[in-house]
Amino acid sequence: MLERLTFQGEHGEKMEFYVLEQTRVNGRDYLLAADSAEGDGECLILKDLSAEEDREGLYEIVEDERELDAVLTVFEQLLDDVDIAK
Numbered sequence: 791m792l793e794r795l796t797f798q799g800e801h802g803e804k805m806e807f808y809v810l811e812q813t814r815v816n817g818r819d820y821l822l823a824a825d826s827a828e829g830d831g832e833c834l835i836l837k838d839l840s841a842e843e844d845r846e847g848l849y850e851i852v853e854d855e856r857e858l859d860a861v862l863t864v865f866e867q868l869l870d871d872v873d874i875a876k
Contacts, residue, residue, distance in 0.1 A: 792827055813864050822865045835861050
């Protein structure tokens with residue numbers, strides 16, 4: 791059973807994502823989450839900001855290209871049977 795996360799969008803809408811994998815890179819935790827439990831929908835890479843903001847469950851979508859490429863490479867290695875398109 792995949793862990794389900796509920797996020798609130800910019801306009802107040804609720805979005806559900808399922809955690810497919812998690813990893814730690816350079817001391818920071820990241821989640822690979824999909825909008826489908828089967829993992830075949832839209833995927834996001836989320837950076838955990840909880841520790842630096844001293845708030846539990848605070849995530850940010852990774853948008854920096856260099857950071858995204860580095861973390862995506864790690865997730866591709868962890869999930870060698872999954873094709874992750876950028």
